[in-house]
Amino acid sequence: MKRFYKYLMLFLVPVVLFSCSSDDSADKDEEKPEITVKYNDGFPQACAELARGETYHFKAMVTDNMELASYSVDIHNNFDHHTHDDQGAQCELDPVKESVNPMIFMENHSIEGSLTSYEIDMEISIPEDVDVGDYHCQYSVTDQTGWQSRTSIDIKIVE
Template identity: 40%
Template structure:
């Protein structure tokens, strides 16, 4: 009986020890309130010139990856993550809009990560010069558990 009791106590201990894993239920954070953050809402980027994406990415447990999507906003659509609206150019039909989609891994074990990502904006492609005007700069951040946060910025892209 004593051996059965000890065995039962050990089984209960193992089961409860396995269930004490801390659960990550918090979304990560995209912080653009740092002094070096770029771009910010309503900023201008330039065709033919690279720029450096700067943001502080944070998570309570562990960061995973981030992605950037730059696409035209010539039709004045909106995303629910935008900070505020900028003065838009008149609506227009895209001819040769610039598009960028990039995925970036964050080194393992990080709870904070300062991006320092250089993005090239060419002047054009084999179809000609890229369209100037209103664009969205969309940031998506995912932590190791799969929680995600998004932030959309309204920007302008012009040639100098």
């Protein structure tokens, strides 16, 4: 029996040591940045209709616990209904169709000055000649550590 306890100790000591292994997570950034258009000035809101030839201020609020790094805005068509957005509202989609000259907008910018909160504000013009129909507007943001958050909004480009 004495032998058994000896072995039991041999078994338990490393297990206890392993489980006690400390980690210095205090100075590690383990939080993703956050992104939202769900506030008064946020634009576009879910199911928004944007007219061709008009210019809009695209606005979203981004925050992070430590330091924001970059953001990007992507507008692409959803003529094939490939995804729905994550805003919670169900927008009515037009019938599925093929694209002819869809609007493609892709831009990214860095956020200077070690900020923890920032309002994205981009002036984007909707060209006169692009296809009308269902689109997605996708915002992405990264923090300095490399965490990323994204959000997509169902929008429509109309005449």
